[in-house]
Amino acid sequence: MGKNNTIKDMYQEDRPYEKCERFGAENLTDAELLAVLLRTGTQGENSLQLAHRLIESDCSGRGILNIHRWTFDQLMRIKGIGRVKAVQILCLSELAKRMAKSSAMDRLDFSDPKTVARYYMEDMRHKEREVIKLLLLNTKAKLIGECVISVGTVDAALVSPRDLFIEALQRNASAIILLHNHPSGDPSPSREDERITRRIYEAGALLGIELLDHIIIGDNCFISLKEQGLFQ
Incomplete structure (x- = not known):
């Protein structure tokens, strides 16, 4: 690859700017947009x-x-990426997430799992744990x-109902919603997801703190365990 391989060497109509x-x-294209930044x-x-x-x-x-999955250290290990470019890319990722969240804010309704999932989707769908x-x-x-009450592995996150309800009682919450992601992209609940959801629902009923839903986030998709009939 030659030393003079610059944007200026490209035909003018092909230059991103x-x-x-x-x-x-x-x-x-996606690459052209990123090149401009x-x-x-x-x-x-x-x-x-x-x-x-x-x-x-x-x-x-x-x-x-992929931009949403990179950390500062990972970016710094890529040839051609220094501190400035790493920070630019991280800020681009965060800005994209905030824009998606802001656009979903007006329709956010905690009784409607679709609007809740849409609001938190960009926050959670790209996480590797x-x-x-x-x-x-x-x-x-x-x-x-x-x-955040638990950060687990690529395929499991442990949650203690006790710790969860301590947090809810300290904040005087009357109801709660659980959200968690599946890094695989498939939001289908595991047996453990179903088991812990039932335990939390039953414990909440005793404490007077209603579990309104448990929503599992996949790759631009979700499942509501309440809509699945796991609890009423």
Whole structure:
């Protein structure tokens, strides 16, 4: 690969900046959009080629969604990525998540699992370990707090009903919703998911804290255990 392999060496109509100006950002590929944000490449590799290499960094077929899985340390180990570019990519990932969450805010209704799943989808679908999130609600089913109560392995997360209800009682919650992700992308509940959900539902009934739902997040999909008829 030659030393003069720069964006300026490309035909003008193929340069990401010029292409955006002429045709609009919506007509740029994922790699071209990323190249615009990276601005520069590395020796012997322009920003567009670097962007392609980042997007195609593994064989998962996730493409641009790989960005959400990278950590600062992982990015720093990639040839051509220094501190500045690593921070830019992490901020791009976080901005995308916040934009998705913000667009789902207006339709968020804690009695409707579809809107809850949509609101938390980008937060949870890209995580490489199972994470259990507890949503705390008041008597009017309004959110008064949320917290992560367990971070597990790639296929399991342990949760103690005792710790969960201590948190709920301390925050004076009248109802709770459980959320957790399946890194495999398949939201189908395991037997352990069903067992622990029943235990939490029964314990909540004794304490006067209703379990409204347990929602499992997959890869842009979800399952509501209440809708599945696991509890009423």
